[in-house]
Amino acid sequence: MIDPRDAGIALRLAGVRRVLAVSSGKGGVGKSTCAVVGSLILARRGLAVGLLDLDFQGASCHTLLGCRPGIPVEDRGLLPLEPAPGLRFATIASFIGERPAAMRGSALAEALREMLAVTRWGALDVLVVDMPPGIHDSTLELTRVAPATRHLVVATASRVALAVAARLLRYLGEADAPVVGLAENMRRTAAEAGSAVPALAAREGISFLGSLPFDGTLEAATGDPGRLVLTPFAVSLEQVFVRALGSDLDPSP
């Protein structure tokens, strides 16, 4: 028995120059905020950007974007939503709204394969993927079906977050999944910069992409893409994404 979606995924991703997964060990380190605001920043820079929310049990990109995703338009597949100018977006919330869905590992992997096989992103410079926390079924499945995916790992300076991020980095290394680097989120004081997170990056032999300040204005900007990109957090995040993407930011050949 063959699952035709594996071939379908390759066709659907053929026009995507780079898949960038925003990953973390622990939940609650601001991964979705990084993925959403980073996508908005890249779209404002004129890149063709897609955003896929793969955190099926904690889908929150649509909340950050302030949209209520409806059923996607069907046209030889499913067309992504456009919640902000230049940003194409797909989420499980299009199909289940805010209902809880009791999905175990195999169902999560099925849902990931289905969404990747039928969503028609078209030509994209970058597809940003908001991952679920940890070494999850979705992490394993994305690594299998889209092995060229690069991971941007987000951690805070908390020893709890660092220990789990270290395990994720070790897993990604063993799975030969490319890691573009580690970013520190929720830095509270300037003195914290240059502390534990860059040290972890150095230990693991990966790039440290920069520190993002704890930004008290983010909560009020949540749901408003126009305000999110003007936060102090967004200004720092732009540099993190520029370092993470490198030459992928150059105009398409």
Place this chain on the structure above:
Amino acid sequence: MHEWALAEATVETVRREAAGRRVVSVQLAFGELQQVDRDIFAAAVAECAAGTGIDASVFRVEEEPARFACRVCDRPWSLADVPGLTEDEREAVHLLPEAAHAYLRCPGCGSTDFDVVAGRGVTVTAIELETEAPR
């Protein structure tokens, strides 16, 4: 018609497996849960197969009944055992069968923690290829 994407994926799968050999028959299973439209799928297969050397008439479809098993009370159940879905819910499950976990419940205990044991979506169950190279 998102069936088109599934049909394109199916033709691409067969093309890869055949690797230039003539395709004699392709057996597909359509899971009851996804409710794929056979006519739309067949039309899309015909369009996608054009130019690949694969004859669209070799595709055979068999319906596979959806079967579920409750993780809480162990009860096996089918779609006939539960209330029908609204049109919007059916559409959501058609586009993403895992949405069933938001709309269906075990008829025994009401849990949404169940496994889809069979009849989920589209699978290629058999491909018969010509073994001798054509003269």
